[in-house]
Amino acid sequence: MEERKATIYDIAREAGVSAATVTRVMNGSPNVRPATREKVQRVIDAHGYAPSTVARDLGSGSSKTIGIILPSLRNPYYAALVSAADDEARQRGYSLWLYQLPREGEIDSAVVENLISRRLSGAFFMGGFYDVDRPDLREMLSRIGKYMPIVAICPPRENLGFVCMFNDLNSAIRQAVRHLHLLGHQRIAMLGGAARLLDSGQRAVAFVDELRYLRLPEVPEFERVGGGSAADGEQDAYRMMTQLRPEERPTAVLCYNDLVALGAMKQFRQMGLRLPEDMAVIGCDNQFFCDYTAPPLTSIDMQAEEHARSAIRELLSTTVNHSAAIVRSSTLVVRESCGVKLGWRKL
Amino acid sequence: MEERKATIYDIAREAGVSAATVTRVMNGSPNVRPATREKVQRVIDAHGYAPSTVARDLGSGSSKTIGIILPSLRNPYYAALVSAADDEARQRGYSLWLYQLPREGEIDSAVVENLISRRLSGAFFMGGFYDVDRPDLREMLSRIGKYMPIVAICPPRENLGFVCMFNDLNSAIRQAVRHLHLLGHQRIAMLGGAARLLDSGQRAVAFVDELRYLRLPEVPEFERVGGGSAADGEQDAYRMMTQLRPEERPTAVLCYNDLVALGAMKQFRQMGLRLPEDMAVIGCDNQFFCDYTAPPLTSIDMQAEEHARSAIRELLSTTVNHSAAIVRSSTLVVRESCGVKLGWRKL
DNA sequence: TTGTACGCGTTATCAG
DNA sequence: CTGATAACGCGTACAA
Numbered sequence: 001m002e003e004r005k006a007t008i009y010d011i012a013r014e015a016g017v018s019a020a021t022v023t024r025v026m027n028g029s030p031n032v033r034p035a036t037r038e039k040v041q042r043v044i045d046a047h048g049y050a051p052s053t054v055a056r057d058l059g060s061g062s063s064k065t066i067g068i069i070l071p072s073l074r075n076p077y078y079a080a081l082v083s084a085a086d087d088e089a090r091q092r093g094y095s096l097w098l099y100q101l102p103r104e105g106e107i108d109s110a111v112v113e114n115l116i117s118r119r120l121s122g123a124f125f126m127g128g129f130y131d132v133d134r135p136d137l138r139e140m141l142s143r144i145g146k147y148m149p150i151v152a153i154c155p156p157r158e159n160l161g162f163v164c165m166f167n168d169l170n171s172a173i174r175q176a177v178r179h180l181h182l183l184g185h186q187r188i189a190m191l192g193g194a195a196r197l198l199d200s201g202q203r204a205v206a207f208v209d210e211l212r213y214l215r216l217p218e219v220p221e222f223e224r225v226g227g228g229s230a231a232d233g234e235q236d237a238y239r240m241m242t243q244l245r246p247e248e249r250p251t252a253v254l255c256y257n258d259l260v261a262l263g264a265m266k267q268f269r270q271m272g273l274r275l276p277e278d279m280a281v282i283g284c285d286n287q288f289f290c291d292y293t294a295p296p297l298t299s300i301d302m303q304a305e306e307h308a309r310s311a312i313r314e315l316l317s318t319t320v321n322h323s324a325a326i327v328r329s330s331t332l333v334v335r336e337s338c339g340v341k342l343g344w345r346k347l
Numbered sequence: 348m349e350e351r352k353a354t355i356y357d358i359a360r361e362a363g364v365s366a367a368t369v370t371r372v373m374n375g376s377p378n379v380r381p382a383t384r385e386k387v388q389r390v391i392d393a394h395g396y397a398p399s400t401v402a403r404d405l406g407s408g409s410s411k412t413i414g415i416i417l418p419s420l421r422n423p424y425y426a427a428l429v430s431a432a433d434d435e436a437r438q439r440g441y442s443l444w445l446y447q448l449p450r451e452g453e454i455d456s457a458v459v460e461n462l463i464s465r466r467l468s469g470a471f472f473m474g475g476f477y478d479v480d481r482p483d484l485r486e487m488l489s490r491i492g493k494y495m496p497i498v499a500i501c502p503p504r505e506n507l508g509f510v511c512m513f514n515d516l517n518s519a520i521r522q523a524v525r526h527l528h529l530l531g532h533q534r535i536a537m538l539g540g541a542a543r544l545l546d547s548g549q550r551a552v553a554f555v556d557e558l559r560y561l562r563l564p565e566v567p568e569f570e571r572v573g574g575g576s577a578a579d580g581e582q583d584a585y586r587m588m589t590q591l592r593p594e595e596r597p598t599a600v601l602c603y604n605d606l607v608a609l610g611a612m613k614q615f616r617q618m619g620l621r622l623p624e625d626m627a628v629i630g631c632d633n634q635f636f637c638d639y640t641a642p643p644l645t646s647i648d649m650q651a652e653e654h655a656r657s658a659i660r661e662l663l664s665t666t667v668n669h670s671a672a673i674v675r676s677s678t679l680v681v682r683e684s685c686g687v688k689l690g691w692r693k694l
Numbered sequence: 695t696t697g698t699a700c701g702c703g704t705t706a707t708c709a710g
Numbered sequence: 711c712t713g714a715t716a717a718c719g720c721g722t723a724c725a726a
Contacts, residue, residue, distance in 0.1 A: 003493045005463065007719055018697045023721060033695060048490075050460035054404045055719035058702050063401065065444075072430055074635070079426035083419055086447055095461070097412075098443045100433055113397030114442070116352065143395075146350045230639055262639040269641060288421075292577055292609040294616060294641040354703055365713045370705060378711055402703030405718050 006047040015043040026051060057119060064094045066315060067115050067123040067144075071101050071131050077257070077285050077304065081126055081153065084305035088312040094121060101127070107136045116147050122315040125152040126308075128228060129193075132157060151311045153304075156325050163314060165307055165326045172300045172330040173206035174213075176254055176282050179298075181214050183338055185252040185280060188216060191236055191264055192226040192256030207254065219248065228256055233263025241271060252280035252338065258287045261297055265337075276339035286333050296335035303328055353394040362390040373398060404466060411441045413662060414462050414470040414491075418448050418478050424604070424632050424651065428473055428500065431652035435659040441468060448474070454483045463494050469662040472499040473655075475575060476540075479504060498658045500651075503672050510661060512654055512673040519647045519677040520553035521560075523601055523629050526645075528561050530685055532599040532627060535563060538583055538611055539573040539603030554601065566595070575603055580610025588618060599627035599685065605634045605646055612640060612684075623686035633680050643682035650675055 012019045017040060024032050025040040032040075043049075057063040066089055070078045086096050097120065101107065115123070123144050131137055132154045141150060142161060150162035157164070180188050190207050211218050226236035233255060241249055255261035261283030265275060273279045275295055283290060286301035307328060314326070334340060359366045364387055371379050372387040379387075390396075404410040413436055417425045433443050444467065446458065462470070470491050478484055479501045488497060489508060497509035504511070527535050537554050558565050573583035580602060588596055602608035608630030612622060620626045622642055630637060633648035654675060661673070681687060 005494060008721095009719080019720075020698080020722080021696060024696090027721090031695060036695080048460070050457075050464050051721090052405075052466070052719050053461060053464040054401060054410065054466055055702090056721075058399075058401045058405050058704095058718090059720050059722085061702070073420065073426045073433070074430045076423040076426060079420045079423060082445075083421045083447060086420070086445055090447075090458075096445045098429075098433055098445060100430065100437075110397075111437075113395070114400055117397050117400040119399070119401055147352060230635070262636065265641075266639050266643075288577070289609065289636055292613050292640075294612075296613075355705095356703080366704080367706085367713060368711090371712085374705090380711060383711080398705090399703050402718090403705075405702090405720090406704050406706085408718070 005052070006049050008049075008051060011040070011043050011047060011049050014047075015040045023051075062119050062121055065097050065118065065120050066094055066312065067097045067099060067118070067120045067148075069099045069101065069123060069125040069127075069140075071127050072103070073098075073100060075259070076287060076289075077259075078126060080287075081304055081308040084308040085124060085312050088309040089316075092312075092316060094312075094316065101131060101134075101137065107140050112140050112143055116144060120148055122149045122151070124308075124311055124315060125150060125154065127152075127154045129155045130228065132160075149315055151315050153307055153311060163326060165311055165314075165328065167302045167307075167330040168327050169300070169330060170206040172332055173254070174210040175332045176298075176300060177207065177210040177214065177216075179332060179334065180252045180254075180280055180282070180338060181216065183280065183340065185338075186216055187219070187248075187250040187252070189219070189240060189250035189253045190256075191240065191253045192228060192233055192260035219244075219250075226256070226260070228260060230259045230263035230266075233260030234267045235263070236260070237264035237267035238271075241267075251278070252282070254282045255284060258283035258285045258290060258297065258299055261299070261337075262289070262293065265293060265297075276337050280338035282332075282338060290333070290335065293337070295337050297337045298335045299333050300330050301333045302330045352399070353396050355396075355398060358387070358390050358394060358396050361394075362387045370398075409466050409468055412444050412465065412467050413441055413659065414444045414446060414465070414467045414495075416446045416448065416470060416472040416474075416487075418474050419450070420445075420447060422606070423634060423636075424606075425473060427634075428651055428655040431655040432471060432659050435656040436663075439659075439663060441659075441663065448478060448481075448484065454487050459487050459490055463491060467495055469496045469498070471655075471658055471662060472497060472501065474499075474501045476502045477575070479507075496662055498662045500654050500658060510673060512658055512661075512675065514649045514654075514677040515674045516647070516677060517553040519679055520601070521557040522679045523645075523647060524554065524557040524561065524563075526679060526681065527599045527601075527627060527629070527685060528563065530627065530687070532685075533563055534566070534595075534597040534599070536566070536587060536597035536600045537603075538587065538600045539575060539580055539607035566591075566597075573603070573607070575607060577606045577610035577613075580607030581614045582610070583607070584611035584614035585618075588614075598625070599629070601629045602631060605630035605632045605637055605644065608644055608646070608684075609636070609640065612644075623684050627685035629679075629685060637680070637682060640684070642684050644684045645682045646680050647677050648680045649677045 008019045008022050011022050022040055025037050068082060068085060073079045089096055125141060144150060145161050152162060152164045154164060156166050177188060226232045253264060255264055261281050265281055268275060268279045283297045283299040286299040290297040290299045355366045355369050359369050369387055372384050415429060415432060417429060420426045436443055472488060491497060492508050499509060499511045501511060503513050524535060573579050600611060602611055608628050612628055615622060615626045630644045630646040633646040637644040637646045
């Protein structure tokens, strides 16, 4: 921690040339006499010289860094997205600058200015409907968008002003409902997220559409508005079940995400229900732990990591995509939490 | 994405003062006439002016950014650490620059130079014994250490050259073994990590020590060398069990971490074992999902996030701590994966 | 082929 | 109290 990093001038002086020549050698410019090149290169190697990113950024007016804005790395879903984004960016010589949204309180405008004043190459926002509708977040993105391109993985909204990537949950949700129906389920509930509200959008719509198509009962209590954490799932499952008489209760639940499913499964277990015999559960996101729950959790795969990589590519592509949205399909990954091995259930 | 950020000169010109005065106003220097201050402030507000972080960094020779080096954000354990570190750093006006170690292949030396040339305030490394013993990683840290302070959360090693924080697993491991013993377990195994090898250090030593103290059998097959992922846990559990005759098998396993425990539990379940009646399991790290496994997983809490916050504070403290190591205690969080509710098992 | 000069946006110093 | 100037380290025109 004592050494001072050699500057281009140190190298130039020691090699007996000008700074410009050092730059030429560094960049492999052809206009350098071989002898000179070798001489300079030797000094460069000797010092392990590397040009200052900071000075370069100041001159060039842009840093090869992408700002990444997300709710929290504590949610393994976002952590995996960031990881994939970092891989993709790194591969192209870019790196990531992190910003987690404050859980409570408003976004610090100083942070926004800081982010902008870093001359980032772009910003990548990811969040759920809960985040994308925060006024302070919208303002932040709107301000940032004036200075750099933005891409986002979030629920689609009008007038977002940047490219927004999301999944076509419609087909996956309907597929999930059909899956449950085929296994003999009649009373199917949705748990967590904003359910009926416009906010959670497609999920609720597709869910209800499919219920109607299959002529399955629509019970108000089957659509719980709730948060997206495991604790929320645990709590909301409890509320839904205790609010209904035994014969009114669902035999299957479609959860807002895998965390909610985790919580719901715990609750059902505590209530003495057998999984999947007494209650089928479907999650969403297909997170790593779906393979390890008991029983393994059937989940909707959103191809999240591919999404993230694609977002980085989009951000770095010169041809800025002006389309407001990019949609990816999602698929149902069937495991055992709905009882496929049990076959048809008794109706 | 069209606007150009106003510079200090834009502000100065418009306010009819010099750049120096703008700086004074920004920094709240007392040596400014109130009238001037107000005039300048008005222009600053009108433009939403904020000084360029890049230019400031170049001048000051240091950016308020901390480089964070970790195996992968896909491991929720590290993700949680990074999240906590970010919270702590952000609170002090610092931000995080991310670097995930390549899973395969060597560390790109260009990345190291890049990291150094960013004039970071410090570097924060976190990793397991598998990482800390990589030659390329050691070289990287050694090089980085010449230019900035480093703190690490990793297994202790000789001559690391920087502050290394880790947990005193000794007491926790022994406590875990005693916990199992009190519940009537005689045949206790360790699963994953480097077990007997010096590398995994304290865990294995403490484990064996306690076995001897309690006069419990030491079976070679009870100490599986293995990886740290859920898939590793699944595989290693299988190998250990099939390698032994039924009466030789353990009735309890102490896992390298919670992911390994997750995999092992799945394997045991597939083998038809009941948890915890036929097999007790203990994990390590006390991750968020421990509450949601079936049964909830008893785990050793390393206070990982507090560790991370403390690491950031250490890094930012002026008084560089020259001690080679900082040890924290760890505690056993008892849930139900060892059958506390069952009481004593039949011997 | 090589060197000189300037701009990038700030802050600190020093002079007024 | 305020302004001019230098320095931070680099790349890039332009001149030689």
